[in-house]
Amino acid sequence: MLILAWTAAAVVLLVQSLRVRSLWYYGTDIEATWDGARNLLRTGDPYVVVPGHSPFVYPPSAALLFAPAALVDNRLFVAGGQLLTVVAAVALGAALAALVGARWCGPVAACFVIVMTLSSVGTETLGYANLSWAVAALAGWTLVAMQHLRWHTAAVLIGLAVAIKPMAATLALVLLVERRYRALALAAAIPLLLNLATIPLLRAPAEFVTVVLPRVLSGATTGVGSNPSLWGFGVRHELDSPVVWFLRALLFAATAGLVVVAARRRSPAHHAVIGLGSAAAVMLVVQVNQPSYGLVVLPLAAALFAVGDAWTRAVLIAASGLILSCGTPGWVPTDATMLGELALLAASARVTMSGDRTADIQPAYVSRG
Numbered sequence: 001m002l003i004l005a006w007t008a009a010a011v012v013l014l015v016q017s018l019r020v021r022s023l024w025y026y027g028t029d030i031e032a033t034w035d036g037a038r039n040l041l042r043t044g045d046p047y048v049v050v051p052g053h054s055p056f057v058y059p060p061s062a063a064l065l066f067a068p069a070a071l072v073d074n075r076l077f078v079a080g081g082q083l084l085t086v087v088a089a090v091a092l093g094a095a096l097a098a099l100v101g102a103r104w105c106g107p108v109a110a111c112f113v114i115v116m117t118l119s120s121v122g123t124e125t126l127g128y129a130n131l132s133w134a135v136a137a138l139a140g141w142t143l144v145a146m147q148h149l150r151w152h153t154a155a156v157l158i159g160l161a162v163a164i165k166p167m168a169a170t171l172a173l174v175l176l177v178e179r180r181y182r183a184l185a186l187a188a189a190i191p192l193l194l195n196l197a198t199i200p201l202l203r204a205p206a207e208f209v210t211v212v213l214p215r216v217l218s219g220a221t222t223g224v225g226s227n228p229s230l231w232g233f234g235v236r237h238e239l240d241s242p243v244v245w246f247l248r249a250l251l252f253a254a255t256a257g258l259v260v261v262a263a264r265r266r267s268p269a270h271h272a273v274i275g276l277g278s279a280a281a282v283m284l285v286v287q288v289n290q291p292s293y294g295l296v297v298l299p300l301a302a303a304l305f306a307v308g309d310a311w312t313r314a315v316l317i318a319a320s321g322l323i324l325s326c327g328t329p330g331w332v333p334t335d336a337t338m339l340g341e342l343a344l345l346a347a348s349a350r351v352t353m354s355g356d357r358t359a360d361i362q363p364a365y366v367s368r369g
Helices: 002-022 028-042 060-066 074-099 107-118 120-128 132-147 151-164 166-177 181-198 207-217 230-236 241-265 270-285 291-307 310-325 335-353
Strands: none
Touching (some): 002 074, 120 310, 151 181, 166 270, 166 291, 230 241, 241 270, 270 335, 291 335, 310 335
16 A cells, blocks of 8 residues: 555656646746856845746845755756755655654655645646745644654754745744744754855845845735735725735734634644744735745644544645645635635634643643643
8 A cells, every 4th residue: 555655646746747847837936046046156146037037035045055056057957946846745745644643654645745746736836846845844844843842853944944935934933932942043043044154145135134025025026816815815806905904913913812822721733833823824914925835834734633623624624625726727716725724723723722632632742841
């Protein structure tokens, strides 16, 4: 069964990898990373927009991480990015399997890989060679490390994820709640030192903070039609601005309260609720969000599935289906991603408020002291 499952996963990954090469957007995300890393080394400005290419909008630390690989030919770099995406997809599937209580290398992991790869979001992000796969895999294994109380391992994974995409920074809240201050300092030091290392290379060291980040947070880099945030929902459906602001404030306050309750009650899967429940809320509240970001919160669904009752598990399956169904090759509207992320938060609240279920808690979720 194990060999059969992974053989099927390998075939699906191979076929999908070959199929997406014919798509018009093939490799555009990783190509933007190549532009940023190459321009960092050549001109000191990773944010120069190359005509016909997507802009590089990641922090300078991401450009530095990929700088050695950017010395090769563009086509070879894109092929390497495609391989990195495939490896990240397998790593994410393995993390999801571990979080639901199965073997990380077993048939359940292979099934996760197949489902994600064949989904609309999977096809889209595999075609783009999107770095959300890598961030999602790092987030998943961060939760696994936290389950086993390996705080410094979790800190390293958080630091690497934040160095690529700051959206993963909410995972550091778990280290703060657990009072793992050394691990928290390590998680902060990795992206900080990587960004500091780019200063001698940068022509304008503050450009990311003063120009690129505000532009990204304004939603300018994401089309309204593919933005599953509450802001994007309001624009698409022509809601009054005060109504949208009220919904955003309400969701932010509700999630903040949920995180506080989860931290105090040490509820089942509280690490996932604190670290990725807050990430889902941030993605919904701010003006920048994409269907591909939904991959990052799939580990939350897996962690909740392991401790949830039948009703909660049904909600989680539906939420994951909505998140995975929305992508460029698909016909599902962007609102599906928003509904899926809201459903994940609802499931998080149900698990957190359901009372003490220590019989369902794995030892990994029991804090020391």
